[in-house]
C-alpha cells in the first residue's frame with residue numbers, strides 16, 4: 001500500500017513538468033535591446049513569433065506563420081513597417097492585417113491575418129501576453145523598477161536551457177541548493193546555518209524568506225565590499241510572481257537589522273520563458289546598490305551568472321529533465337523535504353491556473 005502511495009506521489013510530482021503551459025500570463029519575450037527594426041524570430045510557448053520595431057520604435061510581436069502556405073514570415077523581408085512574406089509576397093502591417101496581395105486579382109481574403117500579441121515595453125524588457133488579449137493586465141508584471149533606478153547597477157544576461165521551466169522555478173524557490181551546488185562559485189562558507197524561514201503568500205505571489213544569523217555572507221555575493229571580521233545577518237529571499245517571474249534578494253546587515261535597507265543589497269531577477277514543454281529561455285539580471293562604478297564587481301557578477309546560473313543551475317536542470325521520462329520505469333520514488341514547501345505551493349497554484357485555462 002505504501003509502495004503504491006509512493007508511486008502515486010512520484011507520478012504527481014512528475015506531472016508538474018508536463019502541466020500545460022500557462023497562456024494567460026506575461027513572459028519576457030526579449031530584452032529591449034535585443035529587438036531592432038530587423039525581424040527577430042523566437043519560439044515562445046510553442047508558438048513561432050517574430051518580433052521587430054517599427055520605424056517609430058514601437059515593438060511588435062506577430063505569429064511567424066504566413067496564413068497563405070505557412071511560410072515563416074521571418075524568412076521574408078521588411079517593407080517599411082510591414083512584413084512581406086518571402087514566398088508569394090503577401091504583405092502585413094504591424095497589426096497583422098494583410099494590406100497587399102501582389103498575386104492574381106490582388107484581392108485580399110478576409111481571413112488573411114497574422115495573429116498579433118499584446119507586447120509591452122517596461123523596465124528594459126519586452127513583455128509578451130500569450131493568452132486572451134482581453135485579459136492582458138499590466139498590473140500582473142513583476143516590479144523591476146530597480147532596473148531603471150540610478151541607485152542600482154544591473155548586469156543582464158540570458159541563455160537557452162533544455163528543460164521544463166518548472167525545474168528552474170523550483171530551483172530558485174529552494175535557495176538551500178546554493179550551499180552545495182554553488183559552494184565554490186558563490187564562495188559559501190561551511191558554517192552558514194539557516195536560522196529562520198518563512199513563507200508568505202498573497203494572490204499570485206509567494207515569498208520564501210531565509211535568514212542566516214551570525215553569518216559570514218557568501219564571498220562572491222558581496223566580495224571585497226562585505227564588512228570584514230564581523231558576523232552579520234545574511235538573508236536570501238525569493239519572490240515568485242506567477243507563473244515564472246522571480247526576484248531574489250540577498251542582503252547583509254548588522255545583526256538584528258536584516259531587510260531594513262541599511263546593508264548591502266543584491267537583487268537577482270529571473271525571468272523564465274517556456275519555449276516548448278521541455279526547453280526555455282532564461283533571462284536574468286544581477287542588480288546591486290553598492291560599488292556601482294566598480295568594473296571588477298561587474299565582472300564578478302558576469303562570472304557568477306556564467307558559473308552558477310548557466311553551468312550549475314541550468315546543467316543540473318537539463319540533466320534532471322533528461323531523466324523525467326524514465327523515472328517511473330526505473331522505479332525511483334521521489335521524496336520531498338521540508339524545504340520544498342514553496343515549490344509545492346507554487347505547483348498547486350499553477351495547477352489551478354492551468355485548470356482554469358482548460
Ligand code: FES
Pocket residue numbers: 066067068069070071085086087088089090
Ligand atoms: S506563403 Fe506567404 S504569401 Fe504564400
Ligand SMILES: [Fe+2]
Pocket residue numbers: 171177178181182308309313
Ligand atoms: Fe542556483
